[in-house]
Amino acid sequence: MFKRRSLYILLIFSLTFVACEKKDIDDGKDYQSLGTSAHNLLVDTPYSSLTIEIQYMPGYAPDNSSVNALKFFLNQYLNKPNGIRVLEEPIPASGKSTLSLNDIVSIEKKYRTVFTGNNQIGVHILITDGKYDVSDIFANSYWNTSICVFGKTVFDNSGNAGQITRSQLFTVLFEHEFGHLLGLVNQGSPMQTNHQDVANGAHCTNKNCLMYYDIETASAGGSIGNIPSLDSNCITDLKANGAK
Numbered sequence: 001m002f003k004r005r006s007l008y009i010l011l012i013f014s015l016t017f018v019a020c021e022k023k024d025i026d027d028g029k030d031y032q033s034l035g036t037s038a039h040n041l042l043v044d045t046p047y048s049s050l051t052i053e054i055q056y057m058p059g060y061a062p063d064n065s066s067v068n069a070l071k072f073f074l075n076q077y078l079n080k081p082n083g084i085r086v087l088e089e090p091i092p093a094s095g096k097s098t099l100s101l102n103d104i105v106s107i108e109k110k111y112r113t114v115f116t117g118n119n120q121i122g123v124h125i126l127i128t129d130g131k132y133d134v135s136d137i138f139a140n141s142y143w144n145t146s147i148c149v150f151g152k153t154v155f156d157n158s159g160n161a162g163q164i165t166r167s168q169l170f171t172v173l174f175e176h177e178f179g180h181l182l183g184l185v186n187q188g189s190p191m192q193t194n195h196q197d198v199a200n201g202a203h204c205t206n207k208n209c210l211m212y213y214d215i216e217t218a219s220a221g222g223s224i225g226n227i228p229s230l231d232s233n234c235i236t237d238l239k240a241n242g243a244k
């Protein structure tokens, strides 16, 4: 009885602590416009480490190789002497076949636990069990530290005969969307030469660049064999904004 009661009290304390911690850390540095944290992601001050929280719905966990590929990609450009770590956590199903931007925003706000504060910058990646209500969109980045990957769309377009592997498609999407958080193209990391595909927003004019606008659908269609990388214009923009 005593033990149970102690455990119960301990549980209340832990829950209170977690609730406070969550509130304290979310001090308004996240949920800002896309691209506004590009410089802070690239340099080591004030944030010497990056924590990426990947929250996925049942059946849509990313595989290790795509997570490792993302870390490798980021380590090429980000100055984070205290490390880049990735947390992977399951969250409940959405129960919806399509999700709106409002839906994904409210899911993120309900479950996200890693925020920017102290010496750490936090990024949230949500992987949903539904599609986006905007057709042909595989993933999007909508705030300074927020990415959503539409798991159902990824699964429908990868892993079958003639399609890119699931791991490759997750890798392309993670890296392309992170490119947007890093301010590409011309949305947070100012262009050093003109290479913005203005008709398609914050994307690169080079068809072979990771930041080309339809790189994910091109990848899914099997028209490119390898994971695209950033071209020299995009890398120059990142370096001018503090990248390695």
Ligand SMILES: [Zn+2]
Binding pocket: 176, 180, 202, 203, 213
């Ligand atoms: Zn894009």
Ligand SMILES: [Zn+2]
Binding pocket: 195, 204, 205, 206, 209, 210, 211, 212, 230, 231, 232, 233, 234
């Ligand atoms: Zn480019």
